[in-house]
Amino acid sequence: MEVLLEIEDLEVEIEERKILDGLSLTLNRGEIAALMGPNGAGKSTLASILAGKDNYKSIKGSIRYLGKDLFKMSIEERASKGLFLAFQYPVEIPGVAMSTFVKIALNAQKRLRGEKELDAIEFLKLAKIKAKELHMSEDFFKRPVNVGFSGGEKKKAEVFQMSMLDPILAILDETDSGLDVDALKVVAEGIKNFQSKDRGSLVITHYQRLLNHLDPDTVHILADGKIVKTGDKTLASLLEEKGYQGIIEAA
């Protein structure tokens, strides 16, 4: 099994406070890993560091992605090498249509990889297929990015972007929150369609209901700035039963 992502001893300080403190985690190709943990544990912080947010006061430790030092890659380089983050809180960009945004992003990535860019017709064809898979109406192409989207629409739009950009490592930050049962199914399908033996998913969630659909290989619990417990999917059910406190005390 080839290692996709390897985080070692990650320490992150925000405003004089250690948010992550010696976090280590490995994710292989073909693996779906769930990352769970109480609110404020630092899950989103970890996700945004992986995507390249660099406005944290200090970051220590190492992260290797596809065998390379992630800290040496720019944000856009990470994306073009297949790293994708579905944001917990997708950002609104008034004045930029969703289709314009995704087309520019897709072609920018292709350019960085030295691949042929898609023209308007090829792009639209692909976008229509992907939107249909996610049960999304096409009029959302024209809407400004995330502006006036409902919570569920924002999450679906993230999954849409993921399926358009076709990454290698998908980090999904609470993509299941705020979704009704049907939307949850669609999103889970989207993630399952994406997952393959070459790809990996890091699914950040609070709930078992998404994991029931996804059938994760591993479950990590993040607390006190580190992974306090790693197990298989039964750990998620145990968590449902005992709560974070129970698990953390036992660990």
Added chain:
Amino acid sequence: MINSAKIMDMYSSSFSDLRNNFIGQDITWAKKLREKAFEQFCKDGIPNQNVEEWNVFPYRDLRDNFFSASSNPVDQQSINKLNSKDINCSIRMIFFNGKMVKLDIDKPIEGLQINSLKYFMDNSPDLLEGKIPDASFYSERRLSNVVDSRPQGMVALNAAFYQDGVVILIDKNTVVPGHIEIVHIGDAKTISMSPVRSVIFLSENSKCEVIERIFPTCKNTHLHLSNHVTDIQLSSQSSLTYLRLVDGNTSDIHINNIHASLKNDAKLYCPSLILSCGQSRIECRVNLIGENSQAQIDGLTIGHNKSTSESLTRVMHGNINSSSNQTFRTILNDESRASFLGKIRVEAGADGTNADMSSKSLLLSENARANAKPELEILADDVKCSHGVTVGNFDPEQMFYLCSRGISQPEAKKLLINAFSKVVIENLPISLSKISEEFFGFDNFII
């Protein structure tokens, strides 16, 4: 530096020298207006920073120099260098150093009279009588009801020295096809000014699109002041689109005054697009004197170098159910500065007024600065009025989101700049939006 008394003396002797050669001097009313304007200019001078409307930027170049209105010879070469007019343009007028040098008409349009101000003064001055208001007409009325003529010193200077301009007179029920383009070019072999005086008059139920385009004077020349005043009268149910494209280099000072009055159901759409490297100041005063009259005043400015760009608006709602919308967007590079001074005044009894004003600035450099002062004076009861002002940099969350999808920083910035200016560009009719995008060259916008 020359002191201001000395500069005023220079304007006085210049006025005496030119007195017999000005256009319209054989027409009693025109001569009287000019003399009166000069008197007022002598009294008020070039506005200084004690004048409320002029207190943001020092305008030192303007005050510390004498700008001569006597003109340089026409440079035929720079006229020939202009592209031929585009297909949507039915009439084009070319001005060199403030005087018309070419009038290019495909075929005469019934109901439209268009020519230079000089032509009308020489041939049919009676058509102009009453269409050029007295310089004091533009005075600022303070809330205390004190009438202050000082803010309009530049209009008085124009009214005293104008030598040419544009006259567009449109008859009842006439719709002018395509657009009329007015192009200003020039060189500044000495410190000089082009005082251009224009009149646009639309009769009942007529319609017209005008683009006025001011090119930068040739590089590395002397200071050049283009001091334009345009008087617009819109009769009932008429509709005018008046787009200004102003491009200047570091030695250019643009002071443009637009004064419009609208009768019942008249519509004015007046966007100004400014690429500034020097100094620009666009003042737009609109009197909505008719019921149901509507004005849309927009501005999109891109500032470079140490440029200063100022936009001043005065929208007066003087009758029932009139509406106005002002949308200003400013993008500032380098050490550029911008200021927006916007005022909406709703007179007593002007019920059903709807007025919006928004000014946003995007600072692309940490040395750029923007300033905005919105003012509302509301004397009526039933009024919907709103204003919003923001000054900011790129939003780091938006930048992170865009880059996390593989978009490079410069490309992400370009996307956000385009999104930021979109509200202004989107209001333009398609034929004009293409011209504007070419004007700004958004596709190769450099940050």
